[in-house]
Amino acid sequence: MNLEGEFYTSVLIKTLVLVNNMRLYGPDHNITQKSLSEFDGLLKNIFSQFDEFTLLIRGWHIYLMGERIKISSINFPYIKQLIELAQQKEIGGIKISKNYKIEEISKFAELLASEQLKQHDINNNLITIGIGSIKILPPVAPYQTEFIDPQKRAKQVYFETINMVKNLTTIQPTSQKTYYTRFTAGVLYLIDTLKTSESLLLGLTVVKNYDDFLYNHSVNTAILSLSLGVRIGLKSKELLKLGQAALLHDIGMINIPRSILQKESFLTEDEWKMIKTHPVSGVKITLNLMGLSEETAPILLAILEHQKGYDGSGYPDFVKTNRISLFSRIIQIADFYDAVTTPRFYNPIPMSPAEAIAYTVKYSGKLFDPLLIKHFINLLGIYPLGSLVFLSSGEWALVAGQPQDKSKIHKPIVLVIKDQNGRDIPNKMIDLSQSDLEIIRAESPWKYNIDPAEYLV
């Protein structure tokens, strides 16, 4: 048996997927059962060569059957996730002996998935119910803290998610199943990170990409959609589907010729017709990836409908309804906001974030779901992150955060970047809610050739 690269990675992924599915769906759901039997298959494979399954965590490293797993760009996200799970549970390792039964693995994964239980409680539970084949070891040394530096983690998650979407365009049909599992694990990780570091991830949505618009846009749309989803109280299972749909909403664009996507003038009628095919071709690509089931139908529907307005306007024309799904309504707002605030080949000076917010308010109840727009403004403020604002002092600043006090939504935290004479100012952050300075007006930073990401990320 080859214990190199791919196999190591699949042990990490299948362990994580089993625990995640147990958490999301519970032990009896067929999705959990499937991941349980996949994990069982993996153990059988290991026991054909070893007498014991051992997974040990030491600092930054994971050892499987005594061998250290080499960290690569492919397995890094899973190594991180496993270490974070272990940190949370205060676990130093897992041992499973050859005489295990699949029901015991199921019970063990259920204990591991339970939010409150730590290493000690899990071991006690295993002893109480008479499971002797599985043991959880305590940590041997303090955990490395670098993994949990929230700023670093948010950046890593952001750029890894961009790569994950990019990789979708190059996978062979035979590897689609593996990709889908990784994709699911990646989206769950994005959601986990969002729950602890929402403002950091929202801050990263100021990263725009002129040449390769699609991938940054997909991740920005997913972050904004998921933040909205959390605000309206969606449960984990729903957030997973929403995140998957948001990341894939524009994937049909990969079938549109680059000459059209990068055209510097307005599109002809025929070119527009091409663009309008992207929701349907996005559905086809996603169908190939995840198939049609009760779980995937809402994702496919959201991709199909994301260009439809709240009032039923927009395209595709054959969707004749003004009752579009909740996921579609969420993604439509996030998609619109990110798209219009990003410079494009045909429109190098996009709307300012504040203008985009004002537009969504103007068309709230027509193009956009009014209730969701209220949450969206609560989320981004009236001067969203990355807005270029001119202060009453004559200085230029970029909005870097929203005030704690929500009644002072017009007074965000700003990073002053230029003085009255347009000279650069380094590192001057002002909380306007604690200052007499006022915002005089907001404009698109791109109008002045300012890329907010260069200052804020």
Ligand SMILES: [Fe+2]
């Ligand atoms: Fe789209």
